[in-house]
Amino acid sequence: MSALTLVKTTASPLLPAERAANRYSGVNTSAPSTKPLKVGGITPFSATDYPGQLAAVVFVQGCPWRCGYCHNPHLQSRTRDSPLAWAQVLALLQRRVGLIDSVVFSGGEPTMDRALKDAMHDVRSLGFGVGLHTAGMYPRRLQEVLPLVDWIGMDIKATQQGYDTITRTADSAKAVWASAGIVVASGVTHEFRTTVHPALHTPSEILALAQTLSAMGVRNYALQVFRGTGCKNDDLNVISTEKFPSADLIANVSALFESFVLRCE
Numbered sequence: 001m002s003a004l005t006l007v008k009t010t011a012s013p014l015l016p017a018e019r020a021a022n023r024y025s026g027v028n029t030s031a032p033s034t035k036p037l038k039v040g041g042i043t044p045f046s047a048t049d050y051p052g053q054l055a056a057v058v059f060v061q062g063c064p065w066r067c068g069y070c071h072n073p074h075l076q077s078r079t080r081d082s083p084l085a086w087a088q089v090l091a092l093l094q095r096r097v098g099l100i101d102s103v104v105f106s107g108g109e110p111t112m113d114r115a116l117k118d119a120m121h122d123v124r125s126l127g128f129g130v131g132l133h134t135a136g137m138y139p140r141r142l143q144e145v146l147p148l149v150d151w152i153g154m155d156i157k158a159t160q161q162g163y164d165t166i167t168r169t170a171d172s173a174k175a176v177w178a179s180a181g182i183v184v185a186s187g188v189t190h191e192f193r194t195t196v197h198p199a200l201h202t203p204s205e206i207l208a209l210a211q212t213l214s215a216m217g218v219r220n221y222a223l224q225v226f227r228g229t230g231c232k233n234d235d236l237n238v239i240s241t242e243k244f245p246s247a248d249l250i251a252n253v254s255a256l257f258e259s260f261v262l263r264c265e
């Protein structure tokens, strides 16, 4: 298969939670891909988006949610035509062979795009590993692409009860927790991560979330303290995150996982 060949995908019935996500996004995940991936931007070289690997990051356009702390709000809407043609992205990646190890699909929400699986095949055919950043709202597509993924960074935003407040979308939790189970069961190397903000998470919610993830079998977890870069929500930007979460809470959360990272910037 050449790098630009499209692979046919098989239509399959939607999970109820995916139907809910599609209702908000106008996307039908059950249909096969007919168009190449819609790419909103690319970082040709990153040492921070795939642990231990030098990677290019492909930012897929579109996300059905509207989180107040989103750092990439310009990627939330999908335009009619891809801002960057996939063929152009592949040509750039071809020039990176030997210079980087992997390609990370990020967003927006990469699993929103029906062409994701084809794009992953293309990237693998160039000899790269594949990383995926996802918020997990399309579990069926996630399951479909997981065999092509070497490492996954999965956003887990809150406990089930806290989800809709953060995503500003009704019924957003169910699909995510289905995806979380799929990731753990798959055995793909993972990092689950939660962006925390004192206006969105109480300490007890953070601990309860970490306990739930640990009980599910999540091994690697990161807490990312909110930072204002790229965030257009002044209500969140004006609140100080100094000393949040507390040292005690960090120690308690850390003890639940094989590996734990606190990211403050």
Ligand code: SF4
Residues within 6 Å of the ligand: 063, 064, 065, 066, 067, 069, 070, 071, 072, 073, 076, 107, 108, 109, 135, 167
């Ligand atoms: S899920 Fe991610 S990309 Fe989508 S709105 Fe929330 S933070 Fe932004």
